[in-house]
Amino acid sequence: MAHHTFEQTSSDFQPSADEDGPTLIEQATVLARRWRLIVALTVGAGAAAIGVSYLLPPTYTASTTFLPPQQQQSLTSSALATLGPLAGLAGAAAGIKSPAEQYVSLLQSVNVGDRIIDKFKLQEVYQAKLRSSARQELAENVRFSLGKKDGLISIAVDDESPQRAADIANSYVEELRRLTAELALTEAQQRRAFFEQQLAETRVKLTGAQQALQSSGFSAETLTAEPKAAAETYAKLKAEHTAAEVKLQTLRSYLSDEAVEIKQALSNIAGLQRQLDSLASRRPANSEAESGYIGKYRDFKYQEALFDLFSRQFELAKLDESREGALIQVVDAAAPPDRRSKPRRVRLGLAFGALGFLLICGGLLLIDSLRRGHQDPVSAQRWREFLGAFKG
Incomplete structure (x- = not known):
């Protein structure tokens, strides 16, 4: 009696196949039939996809690879050590990198x-009414990749015409050459452009100081050896002070005020200013004519010393720029591809066949599940209630 009760209780906990749904073997059997x-x-799905692919226009991919400008060791690292405060400016500029991502x-x-x-009339080729639409389609057809190890930049262009795909890829390199020629991107180009501007401004000031000096008159009695030496010393010191301020402005463009280089530059400027104040306090009080002439002479020597510093920096920057050679060196030029890249019929057929x-x-499994549900009285009643809800 106890044994019978145990069997009855055990059977109550055994779920039926209908309650749990079809098992894996039952589903496999449905598919096997x-x-x-x-x-x-x-x-059929794979064959249909391959057939449709023959109706699509073929796409060709052309690619080119080039080496972007490389940063080189600047000649100024050793040659500018004699230029006083401006020597640090070259070192600061050398820290400005132009990564390939740029x-x-x-x-x-x-x-x-x-x-x-505009060059290839792509707005007509893409049948785009708006230029923005042509830009978007061009962006979808062009891919840029940067090699992490070798640093090479690759350009791949998709187009229905193999010749046009190659021409567009090569034109990107030419347009990059044009744009980089208009912009100062490398360290040497940045220094050359900066000192070229400073040199032009100083040349104008030097000419004005020279004209003012000549208009004041000259006499051997007015300019003795001691005032001349004092004026030249003052002018040279003031030029160094100006150069130190230029360096400080450059450092502040990419460093915070807490940086060691900024603090050193401020300390150097303060020291030069103290020397200038000391020379100014020791200057003897001469006649109005003499002090006016010496002041103009001092200003002339100051502009002359500053012009000399900027000239040497400018020449060294031009020399560094010439050493860079061809900024963009093409490794593999794009050629018209002889094989289409799209559509890939085999992959397309396999993908649609799997789908x-x-x-x-x-x-098939869904149909079998619905059939089982209609055969079960409880499930059938639920289906009738579900369908009747739409009729009500």
């Missing part, structure tokens, strides 16, 4: 993209 249909639809950003700029669109296989298997 329709294997011919599954194979036919799978092959050149990739230039390639993706609207400046370059619009010139490519068809999944859909037909899912559909």
